[in-house]
Each structure stands twice: as structure tokens, then as C-alpha cells.
Amino acid sequence: EAQVTQNPRYLITVTGKKLTVTCSQNMNHEYMSWYRQDPGLGLRQIYYSMNVEVTDKGDVPEGYKVSRKEKRNFPLILESPSPNQTSLYFCASSLYLGNTEAFFGQGTRLTVV
Amino acid sequence: DQQVKQNSPSLSVQEGRISILNCDYTNSMFDYFLWYKKYPAEGPTFLISISSIKDKNEDGRFTVFLNKSAKHLSLHIVPSQPGDSAVYFCAASATGNQFYFGTGTSLTVIP
Numbered sequence: 429e430a431q432v433t434q435n436p437r438y439l440i441t442v443t444g445k446k447l448t449v450t451c452s453q454n455m456n457h458e459y460m461s462w463y464r465q466d467p468g469l470g471l472r473q474i475y476y477s478m479n480v481e482v483t484d485k486g487d488v489p490e491g492y493k494v495s496r497k498e499k500r501n502f503p504l505i506l507e508s509p510s511p512n513q514t515s516l517y518f519c520a521s522s523l524y525l526g527n528t529e530a531f532f533g534q535g536t537r538l539t540v541v
Numbered sequence: 542d543q544q545v546k547q548n549s550p551s552l553s554v555q556e557g558r559i560s561i562l563n564c565d566y567t568n569s570m571f572d573y574f575l576w577y578k579k580y581p582a583e584g585p586t587f588l589i590s591i592s593s594i595k596d597k598n599e600d601g602r603f604t605v606f607l608n609k610s611a612k613h614l615s616l617h618i619v620p621s622q623p624g625d626s627a628v629y630f631c632a633a634s635a636t637g638n639q640f641y642f643g644t645g646t647s648l649t650v651i652p
Contacts, residue, residue: 461639463642468644470543470545470642470643470644470645471630472642473639473640476639518584518585520584525637525638525639526573526634526636526637526638527572527573527592527634529575529587529590530587530640531587532577532584532585532586533584534582534584535582535583535584
């Protein structure tokens with residue numbers, strides 16, 4: 429089954445404690461991205477990757493890091509989480525960047541206290 | 542600056558009637574538009590798309606209309622069903638660039 433898998437689904441952590449949210453896709457997609465969803469703000473792109481070892485900032489990259497060492501995986505790293513990073517996070521992949529649909533993971537609900 | 546706007550946070554419709562969800566955009570370079578549907582505790586799923594060379598695209602009960610001069614698109618669901626109750630996001634992109642999403646409209650279809 430074609431899917432994007434995120435882990436964990438729910439996470440509560442403390443300020444400053446490094447964490448990683450994993451994302452994996454099984455569709456051999458080139459393009460992957462991370463979004464955060466906040467009330468009244470919709471989905472905002474954090475980082476994206478056009479292919480292995482090619483990443484770039486989206487609209488809200490501050491406080492986040494990513495890596496793309498393999499085509500299927502695109503982890504999101506919060507080196508020193510802060511309460512303003514409490515949000516619902518989605519990983520997405522698509523065949524390429526452009527006129528094509530994206531497939532989303534089920535989301536990770538992160539709370540930073 | 543929000544390039545894609547959904548001005549109605551919520552919409553309630555009777556089962557069997559038409560649901561109309563609206564979306565406005567500001568960037569005239571956008572040439573591809575999509576609608577996604579999101580249920581609670583799930584990720585968004587693709588619903589329907591339209592290219593800027595068209596003004597209408599239909600898929601079963603779902604039709605998307607694009608008015609480029611007004612920078613406006615709408616999603617029509619006919620007839621609406623209780624299972625259509627979800628949050629709907631519109632998204633837009635310019636060729637080769639990232640997608641920008643609206644803030645979402647929560648649709649409730651009342652049985």
C-alpha cells in the first residue's frame with residue numbers, strides 16, 4: 429500500500445530536549461516536505477527536499493533541521509524545542525515538485541512544555 | 542502574507558443539498574490548484590485538482606471551478622453526504638514551486 433508513515437503520532441516533551449520526528453515513504457517519490465498546522469494559519473511549509481542530499485527552507489524553518497540521506501526518509505529534527513513549536517506536523521511526498529498531488533502522513537501532535 | 546485564503550472557517554449544509562467551498566488567491570503566477578480533505582486524526586488526502594488552462598474540472602460529486610480573472614476557485618459537492626463532513630483545504634502553486642495552503646473550511650453535513 430502506498431503510504432507516508434510518520435512517527436511518533438503523539439509526543440510531549442520538555443523545552444530544550446532534542447527530538448526527531450521520522451517520515452518514510454514507499455512510493456519512490458523525489459519530493460518530500462514538512463508542514464505544520466496551527467489554528468487560523470493553515471498548513472505552512474517548514475522544509476522541503478527535491479531529492480537525496482537536496483534540501484531547502486520553506487516559509488517557517490526557524491528552529492528546525494532536516495536531512496535526506498535516503499530517498500525514502502526525511503526526518504524532522506528539533507535541536508532545542510520551544511513551546512512555540514507546539515503544533516501538528518505533517519510530512520508529505522510527491523512524485524516531483526509541481527503540478528501533482530501530494531501524499532500526506534497521518535500527522536504528529538507535538539507538545540513542548 | 543497569506544497567498545491563499547479561505548474566508549469561511551466553517552459551513553453547515555443539509556444532506557442532499559449542495560456544498561460550496563470558496564478559496565481566493567493573490568499570486569497571479571499560480572497555475573495549479575488542488576483541494577484536499579482532512580478528517581480528524583488523519584493527514585490531508587487529495588480530492589481534486591485543476592490547471593489554470595481550464596475553468597472547470599469534475600470528478601463524480603465533486604466539481605472545482607476556477608475564475609482566473611477574479612483569482613477565485615470554488616469546490617462544489619453535489620449531493621452532500623454526512624461522510625463529506627471534514628476540513629477542506631485549497632492549495633495553489635506556480636509551476637515548479639511549492640504549494641501554498643489556505644486555512645481550511647470545516648464542512649458539516651447534517652443528516
